Amino acid sequence: MKHKLKEITLFTLILSAQIYIIKNNNYIHTQTINSFNIWITKIVPILFPTFILVDIINISNIPYYIDKYLKTNYIYIISIISGSPTNAYLINKTKNDKTKLLATTKYISLTFSYIAIKNIFNTKIALTLIFLNIISNILITIIIKPEKLIIEKKENQKIMDTLIKSIPKSLNTLISILGTILLINLLPINMIKNEFIKSLILSFLEITSSLNNLKQNSLPLNIKLLLTIISISTCGLCIELQIKSILNDAKINTKNYIKYRLIHLILLLILSIPILYHIQN
Numbered sequence: 423m424k425h426k427l428k429e430i431t432l433f434t435l436i437l438s439a440q441i442y443i444i445k446n447n448n449y450i451h452t453q454t455i456n457s458f459n460i461w462i463t464k465i466v467p468i469l470f471p472t473f474i475l476v477d478i479i480n481i482s483n484i485p486y487y488i489d490k491y492l493k494t495n496y497i498y499i500i501s502i503i504s505g506s507p508t509n510a511y512l513i514n515k516t517k518n519d520k521t522k523l524l525a526t527t528k529y530i531s532l533t534f535s536y537i538a539i540k541n542i543f544n545t546k547i548a549l550t551l552i553f554l555n556i557i558s559n560i561l562i563t564i565i566i567k568p569e570k571l572i573i574e575k576k577e578n579q580k581i582m583d584t585l586i587k588s589i590p591k592s593l594n595t596l597i598s599i600l601g602t603i604l605l606i607n608l609l610p611i612n613m614i615k616n617e618f619i620k621s622l623i624l625s626f627l628e629i630t631s632s633l634n635n636l637k638q639n640s641l642p643l644n645i646k647l648l649l650t651i652i653s654i655s656t657c658g659l660c661i662e663l664q665i666k667s668i669l670n671d672a673k674i675n676t677k678n679y680i681k682y683r684l685i686h687l688i689l690l691l692i693l694s695i696p697i698l699y700h701i702q703n
Contacts, residue, residue, distance in 0.1 A: 442610070450608060457607045460630055461600045468531060469599070472504050473592035474585065476511055481576065481584050489573045497527055497571070498563075502556060505531035506657055507599070510665040514672060521675040522568035524665065525682035526559055530629055530654055538633040539654075542646060550697060555654055558689040562682055595668055602663035607631065617641055625652040628660040644698055651694050655687040 443450055479485065485496040492499075497516075501509040509527040513520050529535075532552065539548035606628045614620040617639045624632040632653045636646050 446610065446613075449610070449613070453607045453612070454604065457600070457604045460607075461596075461603055464534070464630060465599060465603070466596060468504075468534070469508065470592055470596060472508050473511055473595060474588045476500065476504075476508065477584050477588040477592075478581060480512075480515055481581070483575055485571075486573050486575050489571070495571050496573075497523065501527035501529050503532050505529040505534070506661050507664040507668055510668040511595070514669055516571060518569050518571055520669065520672045521679050522566050522682070524669070524674065525566065525679050525686070526563040526568055528559070528657055528683065528686075529555065530657055534630075535654060538630075538637075539650060542633065542637045542650060543643070547647070547697060551650065551654065551694065554690060554693045558655070558686050558693060561689055562686050565685070566682060598667035599664045602660050602667065603628070605663070606658075606660040618645065621645075621649050622652075625649045625658070626656055627658050629653050629658040632658065647694070647698055648691075651690055652687065655690050656683070 479496070479500070488494065488496040488499065497509065497512045500512060506528050509529070510524065513523045513527070516523065535552055535555075536548050539551055609627070611620060611623055611627065611631075614623070618641060621632070621635055621639060621641060624635050633650065636649060636653075639646075641649075
């Protein structure tokens with residue numbers, strides 16, 4: 423009986439999806455084009471060269487010297503600058519506990535987050551939120567204590583060989599990312615009339631759409647700030663699916679990962695209380 427109920431539910435969902443696609447063909451068409459535009463204009467120009475550079479860094483001794491002289495994990499530094507899913511691309515090449523590394527290196531691209539948040543508020547708030555986000559991840563790192571990466575000095579590798587292998591691998595990853603963006607953007611979120619509910623859902627789903635929506639809507643500034651904090655902490659389900667596509671064969675403790683990121687959100691909210699109070703008053 424339980425199996426039959428599951429099959430009936432699945433069939434109902436598939437049928438409902440087909441009806442939704444037929445009835446909202448124009449919306450589906452528009453969202454598909456928008457998804458491709460986001461992918462080709464915002465994702466590919468940043469992630470494609472980033473993935474290739476990461477592959478080159480990994481065959482070099484840059485991680486070794488960062489560890490030796492700066493006494494820090496190179497994944498933390500690159501993740502702050504490049505954001506997710508670049509962190510997953512780096513973590514996938516390690517043999518360490520990927521759950522803890524993933525939980526402590528989750529960011530939005532530094533350039534994107536600064537520009538997007540500044541356009542909603544101002545430069546001061548943008549820089550403050552970015553700084554507090556980094557502090558929150560540092561606190562999570564102190565709390566859960568990921569194991570130290572063992573980085574050994576490498577012999578010189580041929581960059582051209584790495585490039586030849588990196589290009590098709592990077593393109594395959596980008597195509598998987600396009601699929602996740604399409605999946606999220608085809609949901610009927612933009613049909614929701616209530617601005618708060620729509621913005622709240624977007625803050626958990628897709629970071630680019632979320633911040634663009636917050637820039638354009640008429641919600642109070644303190645509500646916009648609260649939703650921005652949620653967006654930059656969670657990075658959105660779309661980013662999570664991108665990370666999943668990269669770490670497809672990796673063992674991730676989902677329960678612990680969610681717990682760590684929930685702690686990060688709570689820490690970021692607590693640290694941001696003075697900003698919320700300042701805006702409200």
